[in-house]
Amino acid sequence: MAKEPRRRRVHVTQVVGEKGHRYEEPVTPPICDFCADIGPAWDYPCESFQVMPPSVRVPFASHENWLACDPCHELIQQAIETGDVDSLIARMTSSFPLRGKELALLRRDMRVIYGEFLARRTGDPEPWG
Ligand SMILES: [Zn+2]
Numbered sequence: 001m002a003k004e005p006r007r008r009r010v011h012v013t014q015v016v017g018e019k020g021h022r023y024e025e026p027v028t029p030p031i032c033d034f035c036a037d038i039g040p041a042w043d044y045p046c047e048s049f050q051v052m053p054p055s056v057r058v059p060f061a062s063h064e065n066w067l068a069c070d071p072c073h074e075l076i077q078q079a080i081e082t083g084d085v086d087s088l089i090a091r092m093t094s095s096f097p098l099r100g101k102e103l104a105l106l107r108r109d110m111r112v113i114y115g116e117f118l119a120r121r122t123g124d125p126e127p128w129g
Pocket of ligand 1 (some may be wrong): 073
């Protein structure tokens with residue numbers, strides 16, 4: 001019998017509780033792993049990986065599948081065909097209040113992370129939700 005893939009869900013969370021008993025609770029429905037929009041529609045199978053973005057000293061760890069909304073799905077499909085993730089990065093960074101060097105560093109880091117995501121995919125996306 002085939003193993004059912006784990007359905008990962010990313011939410012925006014808030015820390016609640018009292019000192020010593022704090023935990024995170026979701027404050028949104030599941031979100032797109034690329035642009036953080038509510039309402040992902042695609043599940044991209046991916047193996048777990050860890051990569052070191054060049055601008056930070058903290059490794060980025062990804063655990064299995066990534067969820068994508070419809071617009072990000074279109075951009076991912078373009079990136080798979082062309083190897084160019086710039087449109088996907090532009091969509092992701094459009095919600096960040098960054099400019100100049102900070103924005104350039106974020107784009108460089110996301111190029112590494114998204115490049116690794118594309119290389120570690122383990123199959124075609126499936127409708128999600
Ligand atoms: Zn998205």
